[in-house]
Each structure stands twice: as C-alpha cells, then as structure tokens.
Amino acid sequence: MSLIQLEAVDLHFGSVQALHGIDLRVARGERLALIGANGSGKSTLLRLLHGLLAPTRGSVLHDSGTPQAMLFQRPYMLRTTAVNNVALGLWIRGTPWKKAREAALLALGRVGLFEVALRGARELSGGQQQRLALARAWALKPGVLFLDEPTSSLDPHAKREVEALMADFAQGGMTLVFASHNLGQVKRLATRVVYLEQGRILADLPVQDFFDRTRLRESSRAADLFLKGELA
Numbered sequence: 133m134s135l136i137q138l139e140a141v142d143l144h145f146g147s148v149q150a151l152h153g154i155d156l157r158v159a160r161g162e163r164l165a166l167i168g169a170n171g172s173g174k175s176t177l178l179r180l181l182h183g184l185l186a187p188t189r190g191s192v193l194h195d196s197g198t199p200q201a202m203l204f205q206r207p208y209m210l211r212t213t214a215v216n217n218v219a220l221g222l223w224i225r226g227t228p229w230k231k232a233r234e235a236a237l238l239a240l241g242r243v244g245l246f247e248v249a250l251r252g253a254r255e256l257s258g259g260q261q262q263r264l265a266l267a268r269a270w271a272l273k274p275g276v277l278f279l280d281e282p283t284s285s286l287d288p289h290a291k292r293e294v295e296a297l298m299a300d301f302a303q304g305g306m307t308l309v310f311a312s313h314n315l316g317q318v319k320r321l322a323t324r325v326v327y328l329e330q331g332r333i334l335a336d337l338p339v340q341d342f343f344d345r346t347r348l349r350e351s352s353r354a355a356d357l358f359l360k361g362e363l364a
C-alpha cells in the first residue's frame with residue numbers, strides 16, 4: 133500500500149487556487165523530488181502531504197502506522213541548547229526528560245553535532261542549524277520525511293553535508309519527499325520527479341526519464357520547456 137495517497141485534490145487559499153486536481157501516491161522507500169517555478173505549489177503540496185493543510189476538495193489518505201516529520205528552508209530553533217532543541221521535541225510527545233536527552237545526544241551524534249550539543253542552537257551556523265533540524269526530525273524516527281528546500285539557504289559545503297545525511301537516512305529506509313530548485317540535487321538524490329506548474333502536476337517520472345530530454349519531451353512539453361529554461 134502507498135504511504136500517502138491523494139485523489140483529485142484541490143486546495144484554495146481564499147480566492148487563490150494553489151492546487152488543482154492532484155493525484156499522487158507516495159510509495160515506501162522512494163525519494164520524490166517536487167520541482168517547479170516559484171509559486172507553482174511545491175510548499176503547499178508538501179504541507180498538505182504532511183497534514184499541515186487540509187484539501188478544499190478531494191481525499192488524502194495516510195498510512196496511519198508511519199510517523200512523519202517535516203523540515204523547512206530555515207529551521208526554527210528554540211532559544212536553548214542544541215541538545216534541548218532535539219530533546220524537547222521528544223519530551224513534548226511523551227518521552228520522559230532523561231530518556232529524551234539521551235536520545236537527543238544520539239541524534240546529534242548521527243548528524244555530526246555531538247561536539248556542539250551544549251551550545252545555544254541559535255549561535256550555530258546555518259548549515260549546523262539545518263543538521264540540527266535533521267537530528268530533531270531523525271529522533272522522531274519518521275518513516276517519511278518532508279523537506280521544503282532544505283539546502284537553499286546554505287553554502288555549497290553545508291549543502292553537501294545535508295544532502296549526504298538525506299541520502300543516509302534514505303539508505304536506512306526513510307522515504308523522502310523534498311522540494312528543490314536545484315536540479316543537480318534532484319539528480320543526485322531523487323528516484324522520482326514530479327513537476328508542478330500553477331498548482332498542477334504536469335510530469336511525474338522516474339528520475340532517469342525526467343533527465344532524458346527525449347523521454348521528457350514525449351511525456352510533458354511543459355516540463356521539457358522548464359528544464360530547458362533552467363539549464364540555459
């Protein structure tokens with residue numbers, strides 16, 4: 133069974149229709165990239181998949197046994213230590229504090245931040261903060277992780293570190309759904325690419341077919357034009 137299944141989903145913000153007739157199934161173990169121009173609906177779709185937004189029309193089904201987590205472009209850090217930022221996420225979900233701290237240290241080790249566990253989270257670099265956000269997500273043991281342009285505000289080195297962690301998590305069995313403006317990153321990380329334009333899915337292909345221009349052109353003229361523009 134799919135982890136998440138959307139059928140004929142529309143989503144409106146007042147008079148703005150952000151998503152039109154979305155049919156999408158997220159399968160276990162895939163790494164799905166959402167691409168498209170600014171305003172095409174990537175963030176809205178991610179928020180809908182994570183359950184932060186409800187559809188105006190259509191249905192959203194989740195596999196109830198699979199925990200989910202989400203990462204944003206700029207992580208929100210509480211004004212406390214790195215380790216507490218992870219531990220509080222667990223404590224708030226019912227883990228006793230001592231156990232939450234232990235699990236948090238383990239998670240920090242997982243993303244290479246053990247040494248800065250007692251530093252203020254807001255004092256860390258942008259790259260470290262995004263890895264801290266990954267630790268916070270990882271500690272929740274999600275089966276599926278949504279990431280909204282997780283590296284777009286990072287320098288190339290920090291970007292690579294975050295990408296390596298995403299690949300590692302996927303290797304460990306986590307399903308990833310991420311929005312990206314970086315086609316290199318999509319090529320490196322995704323197994324499947326969904327192209328959005330004005331709230332509609334205009335292409336949905338395995339990554340190798342998406343980057344095969346002949347195949348892409350056959351499948352979606354609009355996605356091919358987008359790719360051409362991005363590569364120009």
Ligand SMILES: Nc1ncnc2c1ncn2[C@@H]1O[C@H](COP(=O)(O)OP(=O)(O)OP(=O)(O)O)[C@@H](O)[C@H]1O
Nearest residue numbers: 145148149150168169170171172173174175176177
């Ligand atoms: N809270 C909101 N209220 C009103 N309109 C919104 C809201 N959030 C998004 N929209 C609109 O919905 C559409 C899709 O926006 P969305 O942020 O999902 O696009 P995106 O593809 O993620 O863009 P970007 O690449 O710039 O992040 C846009 O027209 C946007 O203006």
